[in-house]
Amino acid sequence: MTQISVRVDGAAYSDDVEPRTLLVHYLREQLGKVGTVVGCDTSNCGACTVHLDGEAVKSCTVLAVQADGSEVTTIEGIASNGTLHPMQKAFHEMHGLQCGFCTPGMIMASIDLVNDNPNPSDDEVREGIEGNLCRCTGYQNIVRAVQQAAAEMSGGSTASETLGAQA
Amino acid sequence: MIPAAFAYARPTTIDEALQAVASGGEDVKIMAGGQSLIPVMRLRLAAPETVVDLIKVAELRGVREEEDAIVIGAMTTHSDVLSDPLIARYAPLIAEATETVADRQVRHRGTFGGALAHADPAGDLPAVALALDAEFVIAGLAGRRTVPAAEFFVDYLTTALEEGELLVEIRVPKLHGTWGMHYEKFNRVAQAWSIVAVAALVRREGARIAEVRVGLTNMGPTPLRAAGVEAALVDVEATPEAVAAAAAHAAEGTTPSSDLNAQADYREHLAIVLTRRAVTVAAGL
Ligand SMILES: Cc1cc2nc3c(=O)[nH]c(=O)nc-3n(C[C@H](O)[C@H](O)[C@H](O)COP(=O)(O)OP(=O)(O)OC[C@H]3O[C@@H](n4cnc5c(N)ncnc54)[C@H](O)[C@@H]3O)c2cc1C
Ligand code: FES
Ligand code: FES
Numbered sequence: 001m002t003q004i005s006v007r008v009d010g011a012a013y014s015d016d017v018e019p020r021t022l023l024v025h026y027l028r029e030q031l032g033k034v035g036t037v038v039g040c041d042t043s044n045c046g047a048c049t050v051h052l053d054g055e056a057v058k059s060c061t062v063l064a065v066q067a068d069g070s071e072v073t074t075i076e077g078i079a080s081n082g083t084l085h086p087m088q089k090a091f092h093e094m095h096g097l098q099c100g101f102c103t104p105g106m107i108m109a110s111i112d113l114v115n116d117n118p119n120p121s122d123d124e125v126r127e128g129i130e131g132n133l134c135r136c137t138g139y140q141n142i143v144r145a146v147q148q149a150a151a152e153m154s155g156g157s158t159a160s161e162t163l164g165a166q167a
Numbered sequence: 168m169i170p171a172a173f174a175y176a177r178p179t180t181i182d183e184a185l186q187a188v189a190s191g192g193e194d195v196k197i198m199a200g201g202q203s204l205i206p207v208m209r210l211r212l213a214a215p216e217t218v219v220d221l222i223k224v225a226e227l228r229g230v231r232e233e234e235d236a237i238v239i240g241a242m243t244t245h246s247d248v249l250s251d252p253l254i255a256r257y258a259p260l261i262a263e264a265t266e267t268v269a270d271r272q273v274r275h276r277g278t279f280g281g282a283l284a285h286a287d288p289a290g291d292l293p294a295v296a297l298a299l300d301a302e303f304v305i306a307g308l309a310g311r312r313t314v315p316a317a318e319f320f321v322d323y324l325t326t327a328l329e330e331g332e333l334l335v336e337i338r339v340p341k342l343h344g345t346w347g348m349h350y351e352k353f354n355r356v357a358q359a360w361s362i363v364a365v366a367a368l369v370r371r372e373g374a375r376i377a378e379v380r381v382g383l384t385n386m387g388p389t390p391l392r393a394a395g396v397e398a399a400l401v402d403v404e405a406t407p408e409a410v411a412a413a414a415a416h417a418a419e420g421t422t423p424s425s426d427l428n429a430q431a432d433y434r435e436h437l438a439i440v441l442t443r444r445a446v447t448v449a450a451g452l
Contacts, residue, residue, distance in 0.1 A: 002175060019175035019218065022209075041168060043206045044358075046272060055246075055275040061205045062276065065175055066222060112271060130359070131270025 004068040008033065009077025017064045023057075024048045026064035027074060035076040035104050039133070046132030049105035049112075050074045056112035058131070075104035078111070086152040087111050087145075096145035098136035106132050110146045118154040120146065170208035174217045181335060184224055185308050188331050191217030197333065198222075199242060199281030202273045227280070227335065230254060236302075236338045241280020245269070248279055258299060258339050260348035260366060264291045267352050269359045280334045283319070286326045286389070288424075289360040293320055294390035295350065298366040298382030302338040307331055313338070323388035344370045344377070351445035352384070353437055355428065361385050362428045363437040365393075365417070367445035369400075376405045376450055379413075386421040386438055395419040396442055405450050414443035 001016040008031060017026055027033040027050070038060055039047030048060040051073040078085040087107050090096065097103045106129060113120060113128035120128060125143045134142065173196075176187040188195050196215035198204050199222075207213045221227055227242035230253045237253045239261075248254055248265045255262060261279075268274060268282070268291050282292045283303070297316045304313050305328060314327045321327055328334060352364035364384035370377045379400040381393035395416030403409045423434035 018172065020170040020172050020208075022169065022205075025169070041209060043202070043273070046270070049272055052275075056272045057275055058272045060209075061202055061273070063175075063201070063205070063220075065177075066201070066220065109272065116271075128271060131272045 002065050004065055006067050006070055006072055008072045009074055019063060019065050021064040022060055023062040023064045023067055024059035027059060033074050033076050036074045037101060037104060039101060044133065046109055047102055047105040049108040049132065051108060051112065056109050075107060087149040090145040090149035094141050094145035094148055096137065096142040102132060102134040106142060114150045114153055119150055168209050168211065171211055171214035173215050175220065176217060177220045177223050179223045181224060181226060181306055181333065184219055184221060184333055185306060187219045189308055191219060195219060200244060200277040202277035203285045236340050239279055239337045239339065241278060241334045241336055243279045245274035245277050257341050260295055260299065260350060260368065264295045264350040264366065267291055267359065279337065283337065284326060284328060284334045286320055286324050288323060288388055289385045291361055291364060291384055294364065294382035294384040295366045296337065297390045297392060298368055298380045299339050303334060304336045304338065306333045306335045320389040346370050347449040347451050349445045349448035351441045353441060363434050363441060365441040365445040367449040369446060369449040371405060371450065374405055376400050376403050379446060381442055383421065383438055386423045386434060391421055393417045393442060405452060407447065407452055410446045410450060410452065411443050414439050414446060417442035
């Protein structure tokens with residue numbers, strides 16, 4: 001067992017983990033953050049995407065011990081005081097999901113994309129979420145949702161993470 | 168799946184890392200970004216006794232300039248490479264190829280050195296390093312040695328790295344003259360891995376092509392130089408016809424595999440087409 005200290009969605013945790021524990025399993029099983037899901041065994045699907053020190057990563061392809069001393073943000077930590085993050089709101093409004101399994105990862109990857117590129121074109125959104133697979137939607141509405149959220153995020157939204165990153 | 172249990176070491180210097188590798192037992196694995204190693208461990212295709220994680224070895228990360236080369240630390244991530252001004256200035260081919268590697272999540276963790284040490288035939292950076300005549304600086308307990316790219320890639324997933332050795336940095340010589348570069352890749356949309364790809368560098372002297380270097384991805388167990396193409400484009404007039412005639416040699420001496428994505432003869436065809444495209448763009452035609 002190795003001791004780690006991490007901040008997850010704003011709260012501090014100190015835990016003993018086995019080195020082989022994947023970050024996604026630590027989040028789900030030890031912290032109960034089951035909003036982050038596992039969709040594959042090959043690091044391809046992106047359903048497990050979280051932010052590690054502000055950058056999108058596949059939490060099935062990071063060891064929990066590697067998050068020691070870091071800040072993790074999951075899909076459960078992006079709404080502020082019950083108000084959805086603009087990306088969550090846009091996925092809802094633009095119908096960017098059907099079964100919803102890919103959605104937590106899609107949203108976390110899309111926020112990361114918009115942080116780097118505040119006004120992505122159609123093609124840039126598709127490239128930006130190439131690490132996230134959706135078996136339902138055909139992506140069309142996901143692209144629309146990301147662009148709507150991008151417009152809201154750059155137009156001075158109330159999203160905590162975005163404001164934090166810009167401040 | 169969950170990886171088999173292992174002991175975990177997280178050194179902070181190269182010397183500590185070499186010690187940790189030496190004292191880690193029978194089966195030690197070095198971990199860079201983990202983007203190839205963790206998937207393999209999850210499938211239990213690898214079950215090392217000890218993992219030595221380089222993530223905190225700060226001296227392995229970053230790019231610096233020397234008189235005749237830029238030097239890229241092995242732990243420089245793919246995303247660091249994409250935003251690095253020295254790479255943009257002296258070796259934009261590396262950034263162009265890196266942009267096509269995997270996806271933004273994997274590029275945040277995966278490293279330049281890890282991708283080269285992994286030496287996957289479908290990986291994009293080995294052929295680029297080979298075309299740039301890069302040199303690999305390798306550290307062991309006994310000291311350091313430098314291996315040219317032509318000798319670094321030995322076989323399928325096999326490099327000149329010996330047991331207990333660490334890839335420290337990659338030296339990319341600065342080019343002299345007027346060079347154009349291009350990476351041309353053919354892959355399935357939902358899978359970034361190259362079916363075949365071509366890295367081309369072209370030196371122009373006015374209306375002539377003075378010199379060309381061509382690296383091939385996934386045309387054999389290791390990256391290859393297309394020697395026939397290079398020989399056909401020494402001091403010739405820069406025309407689309409000359410490039411097309413030279414590109415016809417691209418598959419000579421290659422040994423591509425047949426797999427779910429493509430048969431060997433299809434890969435040979437791709438090598439020719441992609442070489443023509445890559446050299447055409449790099450020549451500014
Ligand atoms: C979904 C997905 C898609 C991908 N698509 C592509 C693609 O399109 N093109 C592409 O080129 N790559 C692709 N990759 C691979 C990616 O580029 C990896 O980052 C890379 O292959 C390995 O880099 P790493 O830093 O993660 O190395 P690790 O996984 O940590 O290590 C890989 C191997 O290299 C060894 N090693 C690493 N660093 C050193 C060192 N300094 N000294 C000695 N040995 C070392 C390790 O022991 C291990 O055997 C993809 C990966 C994934 C998960
Ligand atoms: S569960 Fe992590 S990429 Fe599929
Ligand atoms: S909504 Fe079902 S996988 Fe994307």
